[in-house]
Amino acid sequence: MEETREISALFHLIDDPDDEVFTTVSDRIISIGSNIIPNLEHLWENTPDESVQERIELLIHRLHFRDLSDEFMVWRNQPEPDLLAGAMLVAKFQYPDLNVDQVIRDIEKMRRNIWLELNSYLTALEQTNVLTTILYNYYHLKGTELNYEQPNDFLINKVLDAKKGNSLSNGILYLILCDLLDIPIRAINIPKQFVLAYFDMEPGQWNQLPSNPIHRIQFYIDPASGQVFTYKDVETYFRRIAVPPTSAYFRPLSNVRVVQMLLEEFAKCFENDKHLYKHRELMELAERIGE
Structure with missing residues (x-):
């Protein structure tokens, strides 16, 4: 963006x-939109003061976050939000580029x-073994x-770069592949765990499951x-956690709920004082897309 007289004046006040004053300046810069990010990056490169650099970094982050919030709502309002697209939006919070x-x-x-x-001709278990073998042994x-x-x-x-993740991120990768391959595996709502289940059903019939689908589950998978x-x-x-296994725990989770869980768990990485604003932002996103 061309640096106008107003932008130049705003940039001179960032170190106030x-x-x-800084709050007023920040709000005005944010209102200009993400087109100003290259200007802020140039300013950061030419600013020796670390405290001012931190302010510039925060402004860039706020601009990215505003755009990301809009992207999340567009994703959320689709008829069938795609899990891969949702997972990539979460990654963009930390890696905007x-x-x-x-x-x-x-x-x-x-x-x-x-x-x-x-x-x-493969059975349900054989299908799952193929997916598991390639994912965990080949890759x-x-x-x-x-x-x-x-x-x-x-x-x-x-996760794709390092070939390692926790049960939630590995599970999301597993679910994405199942969806692309029409394998009827979904995450279910087991307390304090992220568990996948193979449902005995044809693809595209998730809305026809009974209210208690436990008898349609053939087996479970630890992602x-x-x-x-x-x-x-x-x-x-x-029995170990002293919770009755009611039907609600065995219903498949929607893609929106899975991404919401990812946001909530990812937010816990930023509960320290320095990054508490990231925790608040991630929880805000989780609440906004909530079902």
Whole structure:
């Protein structure tokens, strides 16, 4: 953007020690829109004062966040919000310049490698074993403990790069591939866990599931490792946490709810004083897209 007299004047006031002045200046810069970001980046490169650089970084972040909020609402209001698109929006919070095309290419390579090994004669378990073998053995995807000191473990682009993620991010990658391959696996609402379930049904009939779909689930999958387990294992877990296994825990989660969970968990990475504003922003996004 061409640097007008007004923009130049605003930039000269960014280092004003009066917080009220800085707030007024910030709001005006934000109102100009994301076209001003290259100007701010140039200003940052030519500013030796670290405290002023931090103010400029915050302004750039606020501009990216405003655009990202709008993108989330466009995504949320689609008839069938796509899980991959939602996961990439979460990644853009931390990496505004995310290479979306590269993520899509990486996912497509995985999809094709799995698809080549599938056929219509495979049982549900055999289908799942093909997907799991390629994802965890061929691509060497690793599952990590849920660690809020490692924000990258929550982001789809970094999971694809490092071939490691926690149960939530690995599970989202697993679900994206299942959706592309028409494998009827969905996340379910097991307390304090992110568990996948294989439903006995035809693709595209999710709205025809009974209110208690537990008998339509053939088996369960731990997305951290790809390990398959049975309802008896689930029963044991419910007994251990002293919670009755009601039907609500076995209904498939929508893509919107999965992305909302990702935002809520990712937010916990920023509960320290320095980045508390990121925690607030992520929780705000989660609330805005909430069902």
